[in-house]
Amino acid sequence: MNMKKQYIDGAWVTSKAGAVRDIINPYNQEIIAKVTEGDESDTKDAIAAARKAFDRGDWSATPATERGKIVHKIADFIERDREELAELESLDTGKTVEESRGDMDDIAGVFRYYAEMADKDGGEIIDSPIPNSISKVVREPVGVCGQITPWNYPLLQASWKLAPALAAGNTLIMKPSEITPLTSIKVFELMEEAGVPSGVANLVLGPGNSVGAELSVSDDVDLISFTGGIATGKKIMQAASSNVKKLALELGGKNPNVVFADANFETAVDQAMNAVFFHAGQICSAGTRLIVEESIHDEFVEALADRVGKIRLGSGFDESTQMGPLISQEHLDKVVDYVEKGKQEGATVAVGGERPDDPELQDGFFYLPTILTNCATDMSVVQNEGFGPVITVEKFSTEEEAVKLANDSIYGLSGGVFTNDITKAERCVANMRMGTVWINEFNLYFPHAPWGGFKQSGIGRELGKPGLEEYQETKHIFQNLKPEPLHWF
Numbered sequence: 329m330n331m332k333k334q335y336i337d338g339a340w341v342t343s344k345a346g347a348v349r350d351i352i353n354p355y356n357q358e359i360i361a362k363v364t365e366g367d368e369s370d371t372k373d374a375i376a377a378a379r380k381a382f383d384r385g386d387w388s389a390t391p392a393t394e395r396g397k398i399v400h401k402i403a404d405f406i407e408r409d410r411e412e413l414a415e416l417e418s419l420d421t422g423k424t425v426e427e428s429r430g431d432m433d434d435i436a437g438v439f440r441y442y443a444e445m446a447d448k449d450g451g452e453i454i455d456s457p458i459p460n461s462i463s464k465v466v467r468e469p470v471g472v473c474g475q476i477t478p479w480n481y482p483l484l485q486a487s488w489k490l491a492p493a494l495a496a497g498n499t500l501i502m503k504p505s506e507i508t509p510l511t512s513i514k515v516f517e518l519m520e521e522a523g524v525p526s527g528v529a530n531l532v533l534g535p536g537n538s539v540g541a542e543l544s545v546s547d548d549v550d551l552i553s554f555t556g557g558i559a560t561g562k563k564i565m566q567a568a569s570s571n572v573k574k575l576a577l578e579l580g581g582k583n584p585n586v587v588f589a590d591a592n593f594e595t596a597v598d599q600a601m602n603a604v605f606f607h608a609g610q611i612c613s614a615g616t617r618l619i620v621e622e623s624i625h626d627e628f629v630e631a632l633a634d635r636v637g638k639i640r641l642g643s644g645f646d647e648s649t650q651m652g653p654l655i656s657q658e659h660l661d662k663v664v665d666y667v668e669k670g671k672q673e674g675a676t677v678a679v680g681g682e683r684p685d686d687p688e689l690q691d692g693f694f695y696l697p698t699i700l701t702n703c704a705t706d707m708s709v710v711q712n713e714g715f716g717p718v719i720t721v722e723k724f725s726t727e728e729e730a731v732k733l734a735n736d737s738i739y740g741l742s743g744g745v746f747t748n749d750i751t752k753a754e755r756c757v758a759n760m761r762m763g764t765v766w767i768n769e770f771n772l773y774f775p776h777a778p779w780g781g782f783k784q785s786g787i788g789r790e791l792g793k794p795g796l797e798e799y800q801e802t803k804h805i806f807q808n809l810k811p812e813p814l815h816w817f
C-alpha cells in the first residue's frame with residue numbers, strides 16, 4: 329500500500345518525524361490507506377511556504393480573472409473524477425456512495441460559484457465629503473489562512489474554505505481531520521494539476537493538538553477558518569488571540585424541527601427523516617430536535633417510528649443501503665452513552681436505541697436509527713448534540729411555546745418549521761435565533777446562500793458573498809486631488 333503524503337511548497341513530502349497513520353473503513357475496520365502523519369515542525373514549514381508565497385504576491389497579484397480560470401479548472405477536474413472522489417469519500421466516512429456523489433456535485437458547484445465571483449468586485453467609489461478628493465474602497469486578500477476541517481463532510485467542508493480563499497487571492501494551509509484525509513489529498517492533486525502555484529495551497533496531515541494547534545497559534549497565520557465542535561472552537565479562539573487572527577468558526581448544532589398540526593402530514597414525516605438520517609445523523613444541521621404539536625404527536629411519532637424502523641443499514645457501496653455506520657468506535661461509544669443517559673433521564677425509546685444485531689454489521693460502527701419520546705427541554709439528550717441517528721421528540725400546544733422550545737439552546741445553527749399557514753411560518757422563523765431557517769424543508773444548502781451559526785454555533789459565514797468576504801480585508805484609499813499645506817502647526 330503506497331503511503332499518501334502531504335503537500336508543502338509544491339512538493340509531496342513525508343512528515344519529518346516519519347510517523348504514519350492507518351486510515352480505517354468504518355464499515356468493516358479494514359485499513360484502506362496509510363498516510364504520513366505531520367506535526368508542529370511540518371506545519372511550520374507549510375506556514376513558512378504560504379507566508380513566502382503570499383509576500384511574493386505570486387497569487388494575490390495574479391489577475392482575478394486568471395485566478396477564476398484556475399478555480400474553474402479545479403471544478404472541471406472534480407467533475408471529471410467525480411466517481412473516484414465519491415468512492416474515496418464513502419470508503420473513508422462510511423456514507424453511501426449515492427450521498428457522496430451528491431456531495432461531489434455540490435463541491436464542484438462551490439468551486440464554480442467562487443470562480444465566477446473572483447473578478448466581479450472591482451471595489452467601489454465613495455461619495456467623499458471632502459472637496460477635491462477621491463475616496464475608494466477595495467477588497468484585498470487577508471493573507472495566510474489556516475483551514476481546519478472535520479470528518480463528517482471532509483471534502484465538502486474543505487471546498488467551502490478552499491474555493492473562496494483561492495478566488496480572493498490568499499495563500500493557505502489546510503489540515504483535514506486526521507481520520508478522513510483521503511479526498512482532501514486528492515483535491516490537492518487536482519489543484520496542482522489546475523495550476524495553483526507552489527506554496528499557495530499547502531496540505532498538512534496530522535492531529536488537531538499538534539498541526540491544528542500550531543496553525544491556530546502561529547504569528548505568521550492571518551486567519552483561521554475552522555469547522556468542528558464547540559470545545560475545539562473555544563481552544564482555537566484562545567490560541568488565535570496570540571496575534572489577533574481573523575476567525576471564522578462553523579460549530580455544532582442541536583437543530584429544532586417544529587411540526588404544526590396543519591402541516592402536510594406525509595411530507596412532514598418524510599422530511600423529519602431527511603432532516604436527520606443522511607450520513608447516520610452525523611450532520612451539524614441535523615434536525616434531531618423534533619418539536620410536534622400535541623394534537624398530532626402520537627399519530628406523528630407512530631408514523632415516523634414505522635418508517636424509521638425500516639431504514640436499511642449496510643455498506644455504503646451497496647445500492648440498497650440507506651444508512652451507513654458511524655465514523656469510529658470512539659464516536660459509537662459516545663452515541664451509545666448519549667442515548668443511555670437519555671433513557672436514565674426518562675426518555676422512552678420508540679424505535680432503535682441500541683446497536684443492530686445483524687451479524688453482517690458487527691464489524692462496522694453501526695447504531696440503529698432511534699427515536700426518543702417523552703423528552704423535555706432540560707434533558708441532556710435535548711440540549712446536547714448527539715451527532716448520531718437519534719431524534720428527540722417534544723410536544724407543544726401554542727406557537728409561542730414552539731418558538732420558545734426551539735430557541736432554548738446554546739446552539740443556533742439551523743431550524744425548520746412545517747405548516748401550511750405561511751403567515752404563522754413567517755412569524756415563527758422571524759423569532760427563531762438560527763443562521764439558517766427552513767419553511768417546509770430541512771437541511772438544504774447551496775453555494776449562493778450564506779451558512780453559519782447564531783449563538784455558540786459559530787462566528788462568521790461560509791458560502792455566498794459573505795463566504796468570500798471572510799477571506800478579504802477592506803481597504804479605504806483616500807486621494808487628495810489638490811494637496812497644499814494646512815498651516816495648522
Ligand SMILES: NC(=O)c1ccc[n+]([C@@H]2O[C@H](COP(=O)([O-])OP(=O)(O)OC[C@H]3O[C@@H](n4cnc5c(N)ncnc54)[C@H](O)[C@@H]3O)[C@@H](O)[C@H]2O)c1
Nearest residue numbers: 477478479504505536540541556557560578579580581612
Ligand atoms: N457548522 C458547520 O457547518 C459544521 C459542519 C460540519 C461539522 N460541524 C461540527 O463538527 C463537529 C464534528 O466534527 P469533529 O468531531 O471532527 O470535530 P472536532 O472539533 O473534534 O475536530 C475538527 C477538526 O479540528 C481539529 N482539532 C482538534 N483539536 C484541535 C486543536 N486543539 N486545535 C486545532 N485543531 C484541532 C481536528 O483534528 C479536526 O481536524 C460537530 O460538532 C459538528 O456539528 C459543523
Ligand SMILES: C[N+](C)(C)CC=O
Nearest residue numbers: 480481610611612613
Ligand atoms: C454543512 N453541512 C450540512 C454540509 C454539513 C454539516 O455537518
